[in-house]
Amino acid sequence: MDYPTKQTKAWVTPQIVVAIVLFGTMPLWIEAVGLYQYLGVEVIIWMIFALGYNLLLGYTGLPSFGHGAFFGIGAYAYGLAQFEVWPNLWFCLAAAVVVTAAFGAATALFLSHRRGIYFALMSIAFGQIFFFIASKWTDVTGGEDGLLDIQRLPVEFGAMSLSTRSNVELYYLCFALFCVLVILLWRLTNSPYGRVLRAIKQNEMRVSFIGYKVSVIKWSVFTLSTAIAGLAGGLFAMAQEGAYINIMSLQWSGTIVLMVLIGGGFVSFWGPVLGVILYFVARDVLGAYTEAWLLWFGLMFMLLVMFKPEGLAGMWRDLLGTLVTRKAEPKGNPAKVEG
Amino acid sequence: MALFEARHLHKRFGQQVVLEEINLSFEEGRLSGIMGPNGAGKTTCFNVLTGRYKPDRGQVLFDGEDITGSPPEKIVRRGISRSFQIMNLFDEYTVLDNIVIALPGIRKKLTNPMHAIDADSEMQDRAMDILDRVGLPGRARTNSKSLSYGERRALEIGVALATEPRLLFVDEPTAGLGADGTSRLADLIQSLKEHTTIVMIEHDMQFLFDVADKISVIHWGQVIAEGTPDELRANPWVRRSNLGELN
Amino acid sequence: MFYDLIPHLINGVALGLLFALLALGFMLIIGVMEVINLAHGALFTLGAYGAVVMMAPDGGFPYEFMQPYYDLPAIPRYVIALIVGPLLAGVVGMGLEVCLRRTYGADPLYGLLLTFGAALVIEEVIRGIWGSSEYYLPTPKEISGGFIFGDLIYSTYRIYAAIFASVMIGMLWLFLNKTPYGAVIKAGAHDSEMVRALGYNLKVLRLLVFGFGAALAGVAGVIMAPIWGVRPVVGVDAVIPAFVVIVLGGVGSFWGAVSAGLMVGIVVALTAAFLTDWSLLSMYLLLLLVVTFRSRGLAGKASVLEA
Numbered sequence: 001m002d003y004p005t006k007q008t009k010a011w012v013t014p015q016i017v018v019a020i021v022l023f024g025t026m027p028l029w030i031e032a033v034g035l036y037q038y039l040g041v042e043v044i045i046w047m048i049f050a051l052g053y054n055l056l057l058g059y060t061g062l063p064s065f066g067h068g069a070f071f072g073i074g075a076y077a078y079g080l081a082q083f084e085v086w087p088n089l090w091f092c093l094a095a096a097v098v099v100t101a102a103f104g105a106a107t108a109l110f111l112s113h114r115r116g117i118y119f120a121l122m123s124i125a126f127g128q129i130f131f132f133i134a135s136k137w138t139d140v141t142g143g144e145d146g147l148l149d150i151q152r153l154p155v156e157f158g159a160m161s162l163s164t165r166s167n168v169e170l171y172y173l174c175f176a177l178f179c180v181l182v183i184l185l186w187r188l189t190n191s192p193y194g195r196v197l198r199a200i201k202q203n204e205m206r207v208s209f210i211g212y213k214v215s216v217i218k219w220s221v222f223t224l225s226t227a228i229a230g231l232a233g234g235l236f237a238m239a240q241e242g243a244y245i246n247i248m249s250l251q252w253s254g255t256i257v258l259m260v261l262i263g264g265g266f267v268s269f270w271g272p273v274l275g276v277i278l279y280f281v282a283r284d285v286l287g288a289y290t291e292a293w294l295l296w297f298g299l300m301f302m303l304l305v306m307f308k309p310e311g312l313a314g315m316w317r318d319l320l321g322t323l324v325t326r327k328a329e330p331k332g333n334p335a336k337v338e339g
Numbered sequence: 340m341a342l343f344e345a346r347h348l349h350k351r352f353g354q355q356v357v358l359e360e361i362n363l364s365f366e367e368g369r370l371s372g373i374m375g376p377n378g379a380g381k382t383t384c385f386n387v388l389t390g391r392y393k394p395d396r397g398q399v400l401f402d403g404e405d406i407t408g409s410p411p412e413k414i415v416r417r418g419i420s421r422s423f424q425i426m427n428l429f430d431e432y433t434v435l436d437n438i439v440i441a442l443p444g445i446r447k448k449l450t451n452p453m454h455a456i457d458a459d460s461e462m463q464d465r466a467m468d469i470l471d472r473v474g475l476p477g478r479a480r481t482n483s484k485s486l487s488y489g490e491r492r493a494l495e496i497g498v499a500l501a502t503e504p505r506l507l508f509v510d511e512p513t514a515g516l517g518a519d520g521t522s523r524l525a526d527l528i529q530s531l532k533e534h535t536t537i538v539m540i541e542h543d544m545q546f547l548f549d550v551a552d553k554i555s556v557i558h559w560g561q562v563i564a565e566g567t568p569d570e571l572r573a574n575p576w577v578r579r580s581n582l583g584e585l586n
Numbered sequence: 587m588f589y590d591l592i593p594h595l596i597n598g599v600a601l602g603l604l605f606a607l608l609a610l611g612f613m614l615i616i617g618v619m620e621v622i623n624l625a626h627g628a629l630f631t632l633g634a635y636g637a638v639v640m641m642a643p644d645g646g647f648p649y650e651f652m653q654p655y656y657d658l659p660a661i662p663r664y665v666i667a668l669i670v671g672p673l674l675a676g677v678v679g680m681g682l683e684v685c686l687r688r689t690y691g692a693d694p695l696y697g698l699l700l701t702f703g704a705a706l707v708i709e710e711v712i713r714g715i716w717g718s719s720e721y722y723l724p725t726p727k728e729i730s731g732g733f734i735f736g737d738l739i740y741s742t743y744r745i746y747a748a749i750f751a752s753v754m755i756g757m758l759w760l761f762l763n764k765t766p767y768g769a770v771i772k773a774g775a776h777d778s779e780m781v782r783a784l785g786y787n788l789k790v791l792r793l794l795v796f797g798f799g800a801a802l803a804g805v806a807g808v809i810m811a812p813i814w815g816v817r818p819v820v821g822v823d824a825v826i827p828a829f830v831v832i833v834l835g836g837v838g839s840f841w842g843a844v845s846a847g848l849m850v851g852i853v854v855a856l857t858a859a860f861l862t863d864w865s866l867l868s869m870y871l872l873l874l875l876v877v878t879f880r881s882r883g884l885a886g887k888a889s890v891l892e893a
Contacts, residue, residue: 063695065624065702110874116694117622117837121829122877128826129870136863191452192445199429199440206427209389210441210502211415212449250822254702261699295710301703306688309696 011183015270019182023175027168035284037167038239043280044174045235050260050272051185052228055221057257058265058272059189061201062218063120064111065253066127070226072134072248074100074233079147079243080140089153089164093234100230101223103130108222112215115204124250131248146244150237164238174235181228189269197221255279258301264313271313278312342367342536343388343419343506348397350380350387357383359560361397365506370528370537372551374544380560381540382424385510388538389421390414401506416443421508422495424540428483434494435479438466441501466501473497474527489520493527500535507531509539513546521546548572593738594859595852600744600813602851603751604806608828609835609843610758611802616837618771618795621686621697626803626828627821628708629675633804634811634820635712636674638721640667660726667723672804678708679800683793705821712818723811730812747809754805755844762840771795827854827866830873836880 023044030040049071056062074096081095107126114122134141141147152170155162164170188194199207200214208214237243246252263275279297286293308314341364348361357380365371375381386392388399390411399407406414429437436456439445444462448454456462470476473493478486483494492512499507512528513521521543528550531537541547547554548568556564556571564574608630615623623629641663655663682704689696729746732739762768770786782788806824814820827850835846850869858865 061693061695063698110877117616118833120622120698121833124826124829125833125870125873129867132867132870136867188452190456191454192440192449192456193452195436195440195456196449198431202429202431203427205391206423206429206498208411209391209415209421209423209427210498211412211443211446213410213412250826254706257699257702258706292710292714295707295714298703298706298710302685302700302707305696305700305703306685309692309699 011187013186016182016186019270019273020179023178026175027171035281037171039280039284041167041171041174041239043276044171044178045232045239046256046259046276046280047273048174048178048181048235049229049232050256050263050265050276051181052225052232053256054260054265054269054272055185055189055197055225055228057260058267059194059197059201060218060221062111062222063257064123064127064222064225065120065250065257066107066123066125066130067225067229067256068250068253069127069130069134069248070100070104070229071233071236071252071256072243072245073103073130074230075237075240075243075247076134076141076147076233077230078234078237079150082151082153083147087151087153089155092153093231096234096237097227097230100233101227104226104229105219105223107226108219111222112219124253127248127250127253131245131250134248135245141243141245144245146242147237148242150241150243152238152241170238174239177231177235181231186269193217258297261309262301262304262311264311264316266314267310267317268313271311274312341365342402343538344400345388346398346400348384348387348394348399350383350392350394357560358387358394361387361557361560362562363388363555365536365538366553367505367536369552370532370539370550372547372554373538373540373557374542374547374554375557379557381557382510384557385421385508385540389419389508415502415504418503418505419508420499420502420504420506422499422510422512424510424514426491426495428491428494428498430482430484432483433479434470434475434481434483434486435463435466437483437494437498438469438501439463441498442466443503469497469501472500472531474523489516489523492516492520492524496527496531500531504535506536506538509537511540511542513541513543525550589736590738591856591859593740594855596740596748597744597858598852598855599848600748600751600851601855602848603748603755603844604810604847605824605827605831605850606844606847607751607754607758608803608806608824609831609847610755610840611799611806612828612832613838613840613843614771614802615796615799619683619686619690619697619792620694621689621701622694623682623796623799624698624702625679625682625705625708626701626800627825628705628712629679629800629803629821630807630810630824631712631816631818631821632678632708633671633675633801633807634723634816635716635721636671636804637667637808637811638716638723638816640670641724642721660724661728664726668805668808671808672801675804675807676797676801679803680793680797682800683796686796687789709818709821716818718818721816723808723816725812743812747813750809751806754802758802759840827869830869834873834876 026040026044027037030037049067053064053067056064056067077099078092078096081092085091085095110126111119111122135143137143152164154164155173162169162173164173189197196207196212196217200217204214207217233243233247236247259275259279260272261275262278263273264271265275268274282297283293286296290296304311310317343363343365345361345363348358349356350358361380361384363373363384373381373384383392387394390406390409390413393408397407398405401414401417401419404417406417406419409417429440432440439456439462442462442465444465445456445459448459467476467479470479473496475490475493475497478490483491486494496507496509496512499509509528512524516524525546528537528539532550539547539551548571551568553565553567554571555562564571566574608626612623612626615621615626641660682701685704686697686700689700725743730743732741734740762772770791807821810820810824814823831843831846831850834850835842835844849872853868853872854865857868
């Protein structure tokens with residue numbers, strides 16, 4: 001589960017296989033465990049968003065508190081491309097990615113020279129700017145009402161056309177994109193680029209003294225993560241059959257931070273995935289008992305930051321570590337077990 | 340012509356003038372030392388020479404080219420690197436990974452995001468060579484955080500070496516080390532001297548006088564004396580300034 | 587033309603000084619704890635609710651139990667509200683500081699994330715106690731209403747708010763610069779070794795400074811409440827301008843924060859006079875303009891928090 005201490009050439013690892021099998025079969029068992037198909041769609045879309053966001057938070061150590069804005073821009077771009085240009089799935093998703101990445105790239109110009117507090121505060125400011133414009137520019141975004149009647153466009157390959165109308169069908173579209181993204185991000189994070197990202201998190205100045213132009217790398221990773229947010233936003237517009245302003249709010253921007261950290265984005269590639277699952281399951285399960293489920297979730301988050309900032313993935317690692325040490329007897333500190 | 344030359348450097352922070360008029364030149368293949376009392380501006384001088392700060396006035400030349408005010412990454416790419424006095428390592432990485440990431444061969448593959456570092460045996464071997472040179476071959480797989488103080492110093496120098504510099508700046512390598520650690524570092528510096536041009540700030544006078552070919556003394560933001568260790572031993576400025584006892 | 591703008595300018599000054607007060611409390615915490623307190627907005631809200639309980643009979647406590655208290659005249663109740671609101675924020679702030687102790691010395695990111703979680707929790711607790719509906723903070727009639735001067739109508743409360751905030755800022759400055767406590771806080775801001783050397787207990791200092799910074803947020807919350815109303819999320823509306831003020835003024839600069847606060851307040855109030863819907867956008871444009879040319883804001887210094 002760890003960020004690999006040993007990087008491999010592999011495109012597919014056992015963890016990826018497990019994820020593909022688990023999520024590939026989800027529509028078959030999700031109702032059996034008392035949940036519902038639409039939740040699966042939400043979960044997989046937010047996992048895409050979270051994996052992209054973790055490039056910033058977990059790998060590069062850049063806490064963006066305005067990422068919900070880019071998720072929202074993707075949703076609006078998908079809707080507008082469908083209404084105004086060409087109602088084709090690939091075109092509309094591409095529009096969501098490209099438009100969001102363009103906004104992200106422009107924002108990153110202001111953020112890429114910043115660190116720590118200035119980065120955090122400026123990211124909040126930018127998130128609020130986009131939120132604010134979207135809420136006031138009614139002609140384009142529909143303002144508080146949002147963009148309604150966005151369609152779940154069919155997947156077209158030449159003459160073949162697959163519907164995405166039902167939640168299960170849409171789920172499989174998202175799942176296919178999720179698989180592609182996981183493999184690409186897996187390769188990227190295991191490349192020199194991924195290693196430099198983590199180096200920037202550890203010691204930005206030293207990275208420049210070994211010959212890398214840090215601001216360009218930060219700019220590129222910010223833009224990349226916003227592009228992925230745009231993809232997730234486009235899919236979310238399909239799922240909701242609309243694009244609404246609330247997902248651009250500071251609260252949603254914060255929610256993605258929560259999910260990624262709780263899951264263990266700081267220590268694991270898979271942390272964001274775990275965090276998203278935990279969040280949505282907690283919302284539905286705790287939410288059934290208490291209106292104040294966010295209070296409990298928030299308290300859990302605080303406790304995790306205080307006592308286990310490595311999150312779920314960190315706990316998993318410790319658990320494995322304990323098992324391994326027990327098997328191999330007294331071989332040292334479980335925290336140092338590699339693998 | 341000197342490999343590296345600094346002319347008329349001037350640097351202020353607010354009201355405080357830290358470097359007033361620094362002129363330095365370092366010859367290829369030599370080990371040059373910089374010494375001076377605390378607060379004389381030695382580390383600031385290093386920071387200006389290696390691109391961390393821009394000088395307010397003056398010129399820095401490397402291999403005949405003007406590199407004044409270039410950012411660190413450009414200066415590194417030209418072939419100047421440095422180690423830090425306050426240690427600047429990647430604490431979550433292993434010793435080997437600290438070295439590997441600094442190799443120019445890896446930097447050139449940054450734009451190939453699908454390249455796997457650990458499957459790149461050429462780069463791994465090169466990194467192991469560097470660990471051999473700095474005396475840490477047995478610690479390659481150790482987390483850099485769990486190294487001893489002296490080992491971290493050596494790794495600092497290793498990371499700087501990994502960028503394959505023509506000129507290496509070393510900032511107080513023996514600071515905070517005991518007698519044992521200092522003598523091990525002295526051996527390391529002696530061996531590096533064979534291959535690399537080195538400029539070193541050092542507090543330990545005995546050490547510096549042993550290894551340096553030439554020493555510049557900085558005081559009040561200026562170079563007040565310069566020469567071989569023997570010349571400096573005789574220099575009245577050096578004797579009178581409170582640089583400590585020489586024996 | 588200019589004459590017509592005077593009431594808007596006064597609104598702007600009141601708003602700006604309150605933003606500055608919020609920003610100063612935030613910076614005090616950064617200075618001594620090196621923590622970016624994202625719960626600052628929630629503490630602001632808490633202060634406002636604390637005052638509501640002391641002023642309005644429907645403020646959440648059993649009416650019968652509080653009846654003798656509500657029979658008091660408005661002014662003493664208002665004074666009590668002005669104490670209770672900040673006190674509540676301060677006490678909760680101290681509780682938060684105790685939680686934060688685990689993050690000292692680690693990456694500042696953890697402190698940031700912890701306070702973010704705390705903001706969420708405080709907001710949910712507020713929702714749990716007071717519900718989501720909006721409360722109104724009544725004020726004594728001496729400081730409410732309006733008056734006519736020349737041909738223009740002025741809001742008495744805004745003038746009161748501006749004066750109150752300037753007095754608070756002035757007192758804060760005197761406290762930081764003319765008392766030994768201030769000297770220690772400023773020392774802590776640069777160097778915790780020094781605090782120890784001066785013989786103060788760093789643990790206690792941090793607890794008190796966090797409480798004090800939180801109380802300042804609470805004061806701003808009480809003063810802002812009659813202008814903005816009291817809702818569980820009102821803190822976000824206040825804290826975001828305060829963040830803008832900090833980036834604009836530069837972290838660690840007292841007068842940078844005050845002047846940036848005034849700039850933001852005036853710009854927001856003037857745009858509101860002509861383009862009501864877009865008034866907050868002007869604040870962000872101002873921010874972009876300034877930081878494009880001065881990366882650390884108007885008066886900022888390099889800070890450990892950038893590392």
